[in-house]
Amino acid sequence: MSTFLIRNAKIVNEGVVFEGDVLIEDEFIKEIADKISPKSSECIIIDAEGSYLIPGAIDDQVHFREPGLTHKGTIASESRAAIAGGITSFIEQPNTVPNAVTQELLEEKYQIAAETSFANYSFMMGGTNDNLEEVLKTNPRNVAGIKLFLGSSTGNMLVDNQEVLEKIFSSTKMLIAVHCEDEATIKRNLEKYKEEYGDDIPMKYHHLIRSDEACYLSSSKAIELAKKTGARLHVFHLSTQKEMSLFTNKIPLEEKQITAEVCVHHLWFSDKDYDTKKAFIKWNPAVKTEADKDALWEALLDDRIDVIATDHAPHTLEEKKNPYTSCPSGGPLVQHAVVAMFEAVHKEKISVEKVVEKMCHNPAKIFKIEKRGFIKEGYYADLAIINPHLPWNVMKENILYKCGWSPFEGTNFKSRVTHTFVNGKLVHVNGKIKEVKVAKRLLFERE
Structure with a gap:
């Protein structure tokens, strides 16, 4: 079971921004609190101070x-x-x-x-x-x-x-x-x-x-x-x-x-x-x-x-x-x-x-997507950490689309997505994609 602790993040959820920690265990958000202590020495800690944590x-x-x-x-x-x-x-x-x-x-x-x-x-x-x-x-x-x-x-x-x-x-x-x-x-x-x-x-x-x-x-x-x-x-x-x-x-x-x-x-x-x-x-x-x-x-x-x-x-x-x-x-x-x-x-x-x-x-x-779109305990840990003060320029070298171009080429963005979690797994860090596929078929709360 993988465990991550995101610390000191500006958590954005349901109309409010608050500083706190988020504990991820396996696929899910286990705990959200002002301060969380790691439960084991194998818990990977990410300090997100100054960055926003948003639902994916x-x-x-x-x-x-x-x-x-x-x-x-x-x-x-x-x-x-x-x-x-x-x-x-x-x-x-x-x-x-x-x-x-x-x-x-x-x-x-x-x-x-x-x-x-x-x-x-x-x-x-x-x-x-x-x-x-x-x-x-x-x-x-x-x-x-x-x-x-x-x-x-x-x-x-x-x-x-x-x-x-x-x-x-x-x-x-x-x-x-x-x-x-x-x-x-x-x-x-x-x-x-x-x-x-x-x-x-x-x-x-x-x-x-x-x-x-x-x-x-x-x-x-x-x-x-x-x-x-x-x-x-x-x-x-x-x-x-x-x-x-x-x-x-x-x-x-x-x-x-x-x-x-x-x-x-x-x-x-x-x-x-x-x-x-x-x-x-x-x-x-x-x-x-x-x-x-x-x-x-x-x-x-x-x-x-x-x-x-x-x-x-x-x-x-x-x-x-x-x-x-x-x-x-x-x-x-x-x-x-x-x-x-x-x-x-x-x-x-x-x-x-x-x-x-x-x-x-x-x-x-x-x-009506099941257990996604929010930062809530018990929801899938689909999350993105965004540093609002880490500028970067869109260039051919950092465009990941197969077609190799973007209408934003040459644009200088002030913010950067530094980390992305999908189903509790860290799949992207600072432009580098981890070649692990943990994606799931979305399910819908409908009869």
Whole structure:
């Protein structure tokens, strides 16, 4: 049995920061107190004085590219980057190749993760226009939820049949997560810019092609349908000021039937950055205007938005050099998401307690994840130690993504994730990953 004692940490949990010690025995948090004495000479002591101890972040939306797209990333490579960034659990999306739209294909992804993942894992079951029967077989105990793309996606994953949508929404009690962009609006906008520029459309027009109107049309319809059917809806990667009117902060999170997520890139970048970052900030939904970014921050802070995630989606440098119409959308973020949010803490845009609420507590609550997302006795010891005064620069040499690049390259972060624990094991210290795989399949407190 491994035993660790983390001493003198600034423990961040459930809206408070307090100095204290945390004792880890085997997989679990054994004790939290002002002062703890080691129980044996074999107990490994880590002095975290001056550093924050937070629950390991839970990223509710990643694309780790396996199976089928492993030239971009693998479950092993991207989960290694995640734990270096303080993310100890992830929920991966179904638009791999083949798409995870049958129970057999979904289970194959779990088998890969069981052998190769460095972080705790779950996978979404994908919905299509014609797989309702498979969707309804999904086990709520050991699968995170159902994912629907209401805008274009890989393979056969665009769900645009209203009758099918209504059936899925009304037939399952599981959480339904949605990507909302109106396909007809996007196609219309794209044709307009193609007429002027051909395939080499300047990247700065991306947010006008995948416009705020396209986002609002789709998300408002999804929310209307959820209200009509009583479905449990979670709206991924919101990006516009207009959509913020669709969400409420009037009731506690536990009572919300409709919850909302924002991604780090939509909080960090704006359309002003397209000239310098170009394809490296080409995401779907698009990074939009400064006014949209400000509105997302406001909604995050007043609790209309419940979760901060990454939508981590690596592509190769070669792919990102393609002209606009063949340049894929998405970028890698899991290694840098937590420290990027701590940068906002330094700037006093958000409190450290709020960051932990949105990246650790709330994903655990929304998905009803068993014994994770909090620093509590009896919970799994998924933990990250963050030194807020240990600056470092993002360079190719310290990027862990298989694709080898980051939209944050050249950024100097003030904070550093120095230690990461997964299930009570120390798996990462100062950028070095221990080649031990102790990750577990996430379980959910649902019937």
